[in-house]
Amino acid sequence: DAGITQSPRHKVTETGTPVTLRCHQTENHRYMYWYRQDPGHGLRLIHYSYGVKDTDKGEVSDGYSVSRSKTEDFLLTLESATSSQTSVYFCATVADTYEQYFGPGTRLTVT
Amino acid sequence: DAKTTQPPSMDCAEGRAANLPCNHSTISGNEYVYWYRQIHSQGPQYIIHGLKNNETNEMASLIITEDRKSSTLILPHATLRDTAVYYCIVRVAGSGGSNYKLTFGKGTLLTVNP
Numbered sequence: 001d002a003g004i005t006q007s008p009r010h011k012v013t014e015t016g017t018p019v020t021l022r023c024h025q026t027e028n029h030r031y032m033y034w035y036r037q038d039p040g041h042g043l044r045l046i047h048y049s050y051g052v053k054d055t056d057k058g059e060v061s062d063g064y065s066v067s068r069s070k071t072e073d074f075l076l077t078l079e080s081a082t083s084s085q086t087s088v089y090f091c092a093t094v095a096d097t098y099e100q101y102f103g104p105g106t107r108l109t110v111t
Numbered sequence: 112d113a114k115t116t117q118p119p120s121m122d123c124a125e126g127r128a129a130n131l132p133c134n135h136s137t138i139s140g141n142e143y144v145y146w147y148r149q150i151h152s153q154g155p156q157y158i159i160h161g162l163k164n165n166e167t168n169e170m171a172s173l174i175i176t177e178d179r180k181s182s183t184l185i186l187p188h189a190t191l192r193d194t195a196v197y198y199c200i201v202r203v204a205g206s207g208g209s210n211y212k213l214t215f216g217k218g219t220l221l222t223v224n225p
Binding site for chain 2: 004033043048092104
C-alpha cells in the first residue's frame with residue numbers, strides 16, 4: 001500500500017469553512033495525486049504533484065488548491081467548502097514501476 | 112488514453128476462477144493495460160499490468176490477446192474477499208505527472224458467491 005495515510009479519515013464541516021486534507025507517504029515517491037469519488041462519476045483527478053512545489057491541475061480542480069512543501073506530504077485545501085464538495089477523497093502515489101497506490105480515503109461531508 | 116469496455120457485473124462461485132474481460136480496441140503500441148480493484152469503501156488497489164505479454168503475480172494473471180485489442184484478468188481461486196469493482200485501464204507509459212493520471216471508468220462489479 002506504499003505507506004500512504006490520509007487524515008482526517010472522516011470530517012463534517014459547514015458550508016463556507018476552509019478545509020485541509022492531508023496525504024502522507026513513506027516511500028519517497030515523486031508523484032502524488034488527489035482524486036475524488038462520487039456515485040455515478042467514478043474517480044476524478046483534482047490535482048497532482050510531480051515534485052516538491054511542483055503541482056498541476058486535474059479535471060475537476062475548481063474550488064481546490066494543493067501544496068507540497070515536502071516529498072512525503074501533499075495537502076488538499078478547500079478554500080470555502082460547498083455542498084458539491086461532499087465526496088470521498090483519495091490520495092495516490094506512483095511507484096517507480098508506474099503502478100499507483102491509493103490511500104484509505106477521507107470521507108468529507110459539507111452541510 | 113484508449114477507451115475500455117467492461118461488463119457492468121459478473122458472478123463467480125467461491126473457489127472457482129473468475130475471468131474478467133476488457134475490450135480496448137483502440138489501444139496504441141505504447142499503452143499498457145492496468146487492472147485495479149476497489150473493495151467497498153476502500154481505496155483502489157493495484158492488481159497487475161502488462162504491455163503485450165501475459166503476466167502473472169501473486170494476485171492474478173493477465174492475458175492480453177495477440178492483437179492487444181482485449182484482455183482478461185484471471186483470479187484463479189476466487190474468495191468472498193475478492194468481491195469488488197474491477198477496473199481495466201489503458202494508459203500510455205512514460206515520464207511526467209500527467210502520464211501517470213489514471214482515468215477510471217465504471218468497471219465490473221464482481222460478486223463472489225458462497
